[in-house]
Amino acid sequence: MEDTVILYPSPGMGHLVPMVELGKLILTHNPSFSIIILITTAPFDTGSTSSYIKRIATATPSVHFPHLPTGNISPPFTTSSDNFIELAFELPRLYNSNLHHALQTMISQKSRPKASIIDMFCNSSFEVFTSLDIPTYYFFTSNACILSAILSLPKTHQILSEKNKDPNTSIEFPGVPPIPTPDLPMPFFDTEGLAYKSFFGTAINMAKSAGILTNTCHAFEPRAVKAISDGLCTPNLLTPSVYCIGPIVANSGEAHEHECLRWLDSQPSRSVVFLCFGSMGLFKAEQLTEMAIGLEKSGHRFLWVVRNPPADGETKSILAEPDLDVLLPNGFVDRTRGRGLVVKKWAPQVAVLSHDSVGGFVTHCGWNSILEAVSAEVPMVAWPLYSEQRFNRVLLVEEVKVALALEELESGFVSADELEKRVRELMDSVSGEGVRERVREMRDCAKAARGDGGSSRVALAELVESWNS
Numbered sequence: 402m403e404d405t406v407i408l409y410p411s412p413g414m415g416h417l418v419p420m421v422e423l424g425k426l427i428l429t430h431n432p433s434f435s436i437i438i439l440i441t442t443a444p445f446d447t448g449s450t451s452s453y454i455k456r457i458a459t460a461t462p463s464v465h466f467p468h469l470p471t472g473n474i475s476p477p478f479t480t481s482s483d484n485f486i487e488l489a490f491e492l493p494r495l496y497n498s499n500l501h502h503a504l505q506t507m508i509s510q511k512s513r514p515k516a517s518i519i520d521m522f523c524n525s526s527f528e529v530f531t532s533l534d535i536p537t538y539y540f541f542t543s544n545a546c547i548l549s550a551i552l553s554l555p556k557t558h559q560i561l562s563e564k565n566k567d568p569n570t571s572i573e574f575p576g577v578p579p580i581p582t583p584d585l586p587m588p589f590f591d592t593e594g595l596a597y598k599s600f601f602g603t604a605i606n607m608a609k610s611a612g613i614l615t616n617t618c619h620a621f622e623p624r625a626v627k628a629i630s631d632g633l634c635t636p637n638l639l640t641p642s643v644y645c646i647g648p649i650v651a652n653s654g655e656a657h658e659h660e661c662l663r664w665l666d667s668q669p670s671r672s673v674v675f676l677c678f679g680s681m682g683l684f685k686a687e688q689l690t691e692m693a694i695g696l697e698k699s700g701h702r703f704l705w706v707v708r709n710p711p712a713d714g715e716t717k718s719i720l721a722e723p724d725l726d727v728l729l730p731n732g733f734v735d736r737t738r739g740r741g742l743v744v745k746k747w748a749p750q751v752a753v754l755s756h757d758s759v760g761g762f763v764t765h766c767g768w769n770s771i772l773e774a775v776s777a778e779v780p781m782v783a784w785p786l787y788s789e790q791r792f793n794r795v796l797l798v799e800e801v802k803v804a805l806a807l808e809e810l811e812s813g814f815v816s817a818d819e820l821e822k823r824v825r826e827l828m829d830s831v832s833g834e835g836v837r838e839r840v841r842e843m844r845d846c847a848k849a850a851r852g853d854g855g856s857s858r859v860a861l862a863e864l865v866e867s868w869n870s
């Protein structure tokens with residue numbers, strides 16, 4: 402009989418990859434475990450997950466990827482970005498009875514699982530796991546500050562409902578810099594909405610869970626971690642155990658042969674600014690034009706990942722090939738040839754950030770992108786787009802101080818002048834020195850946390866050890 406640990410990720414790349422890496426890390430602490438990663442089929446584009454899964458399954462035989470049967474599941478959603486968070490929370494609910502059946506089969510065939518670790522978006526499965534007496538943990542793939550905000554919802558609900566319509570105020574969460582209301586995650590604006598209610602329910606279950614693993618390290622956000630551990634977020638609930646086990650940084654693609662890496666080889670050290678906006682970041686056509694103008698005027702070398710604009714509010718497949726002649730200003734590619742490279746759809750981001758020629762990163766502030774940049778010692782310009790990214794910008798700029806803020810108009814539009822100014826500021830040897838120095842310090846903290854005797858390594862080792870008995 403094998404000892405198993407069950408992991409239940411949300412299907413998007415930004416959630417799947419860190420969960421898989423977590424499974425691999427658990428194996429380094431106890432190679433006799435078998436890791437089962439439950440895969441669900443999402444009705445939205447999840448990037449190149451199948452080839453990624455195939456690659457990991459071949460390279461790491463102790464990690465298994467059973468697909469939960471879809472049965473008669475038919476999600477009642479379209480894929481517009483507005484209800485994406487609702488969809489992410491609701492999809493696992495549709496799988497609950499199939500999950501229950503699959504777990505019962507596993508339990509009868511093998512020994513009882515040592516633990517299950519579920520993604521925040523899989524909150525609706527919490528009761529399925531606990532009803533079968535499986536110790537259930539959460540893996541929170543973002544930072545401790547936003548975790549503090551979510552855990553605090555039962556406590557802050559009233560204040561949030563009263564203040565979230567006022568754009569000139571801010572909300573206090575334990576251990577977090579004051580968050581201006583416009584920077585709250587979108588669901589926090591509608592306290593009657595399904596997405597908000599899902600976060601609220603998640604906070605309640607997280608407090609009851611066996612613990613919360615977060616992809617951060619203590620040194621990045623000591624105040625938030627302490628506030629959660631001291632029970633300040635959950636005054637009328639149990640205080641959950643928090644395990645900071647990050648930063649977990651993984652390479653999600655087969656990078657080595659990508660043309661952009663060869664191009665980077667020919668650029669001077671730390672001279673290139675990289676622009677890339679996560680697994681779902683899309684811009685309208687007018688914004689792409691403005692970005693091109695700003696980059697050209699900045700005079701700096703750049704590597705820019707460009708995708709098609711969204712079609713009429715729908716999140717169009719990022720796999721569709723963009724036509725650069727139509728999307729970018731006339732002659733842009735020719736005029737910037739040599740000092741700029743546009744990559745269509747997807748670049749091997751981890752490899753790019755780790756390349757010596759890259760000296761700056763314009764990012765949408767997804768947490769994995771931030772950790773990847775910090776680990777590669779690359780300072781950032783923060784251009785948040787969706788999800789909790791505006792909140793992350795406050796953390797990056799005000800608390801950790803590894804990024805410069807980009808000012809957008811109320812509509813979210815960023816002018817060419819603003820992008821030009823921030824790219825110059827970031828890449829300039831004098832004005833960019835503050836964030837560069839700080840990112841160096843944070844890189845060292847991250848390395849120490851994951852190294853021998855480091856806080857993140859010890860936290861995970863102790864947790865895995867506790868499952869051995």
Ligand SMILES: O=c1ccn([C@@H]2O[C@H](COP(=O)(O)OP(=O)(O)O[C@H]3O[C@H](CO)[C@@H](O)[C@H](O)[C@H]3O)[C@@H](O)[C@H]2O)c(=O)[nH]1
Nearest residue numbers: 415542543679680747748749750751767768769770788789
């Ligand atoms: O061209 C690309 C674009 C993305 N990536 C990778 O895709 C991942 C993207 O992850 P992340 O930066 O976290 O962004 P999202 O995919 O948008 O992640 C979701 O999940 C994160 C973790 O919970 C949240 O912080 C984000 O706001 C949420 O949108 C990273 O590993 C990138 O390296 C590439 O390799 N190439």
